Amino acid sequence: MTDSSFTLIERHACCGGEVRFLSHQSRELGLPARVNIFLPKEALGGESVPAIYVLAGLTCNQDTFLIKSNAIRYAAEYGLALVAPDTSPRGADVAGEDDTYDLGAGAGYYVDATSDPWAAHYRMGSYIRHELPALIEQHCPVKAGCRGIMGHSMGGMGALSIALGDSGAWTTVSAFAPIASPSRVDWGQKATAAYFGGHEAEWGQYDPCLLLKSGRTHPGTFLVDQGLDDEFLPRLMPDLLEQAAKDAEQSLQLRRHEGYDHSYWFVQSFIQDHLKHHADGLL
Known part of the structure; x- marks a missing residue:
């Protein structure tokens, strides 16, 4: 990473590899962006390795997943890089973006806003889909096009x-307690009013269940874990995801777990399975 596209903020030895805290000026966001990356020892030794992009949830940032999930230990074991972007733009100065946990800063929903004043900077969809992978693959020791994504x-x-949305760009996919159909729950409806100017149809390219219903599928198997003591279960709708996948003939392994909630204690409990799922598909 010698190119000026990234500024190195910190580096820390971890599990035989290295965690790097980076920043860069984002074209899509129109703002400086932060991203953290774990590079296993193979990458530090000059090899190009597969990369898994790890997406955190509401209220989180680029630090959350790598610190709380225990994913680094297993990524190091399998020789995988982990790329952890922020969850929203920072410093957009949109009125009200810091007022609530479920809209604005920390709540970008990985979509491109189409309504002012959000549209100028809230473009996490294009940032994750296009800009960030291109930069990472150009400037980091990872294999071009050899990508997984989880969140x-x-x-x-x-x-x-x-x-x-782009099945050819992502070889492996997994998720913990995903919001399966954001267009149907209050979180997504709040985002609809702000990011999309109230146009519900905009969710068609971002709602997993709507995408499956429209005929979009992925050639791989989706691994999804869901805790049955999750306090947000009514908003997550795993049953809806299961039915949508069945109707679309999308391969899905949906595992339900008694006693587990929505926290990173739940994520830690099954993270090894997810890293193996990605390793099996990428290595």
Whole structure:
């Protein structure tokens, strides 16, 4: 990473590899963006390795998934890079963007807003789909086009919708407690009013269930874990995802777990399975 496209903020040895905190000026967001990357020892030794993009949920940022999920330990074991972007633009100065946890800063939903004043900077959809992978593959020791994507909650929704939106760009996909159909719940309806100017049809390219209903599928198997003691279960709608996948003939392994909630304690409990799922498809 010698190119000026990235500025190195910090680096930390971890699990035989290295975590790097980076920033860059984003074309899509029109603002500086932060992204963290874990590089296993193979990458530090000069090899190009597969990369998994890990998307965090509401209220989180680029630090959350790598710190809380325990994913690095298993990524190091399998020789995978982890790329952790922020969950929204920062510093957009949109009125009200810091007022609530479920809209604005920390709540980009991995979509491109189409309504002012959000449209200028809230473009996390195109940032994750196009800009960030191109930069990472140009300036980091990762294999071009050898990508997986995974996420938690809002990030799980993002992982599924991004993979369905461009199945050829993402080889492996998984999610923890994803918002399966954001257009049908209050979180998404609030985002509709702000980001899309009230136009519900805009969710068609971002809602996993709507994408499946429209005929979008992915050639791989989606691995999804859901805790049955999740306090947000009525908003997540895993049953709806299961039915939509069945109707679309999308391969889905949906695992339900008694006693587990929505927290990163849940994510930690099954993260090894997810890293193996990605390793099996990418290595």
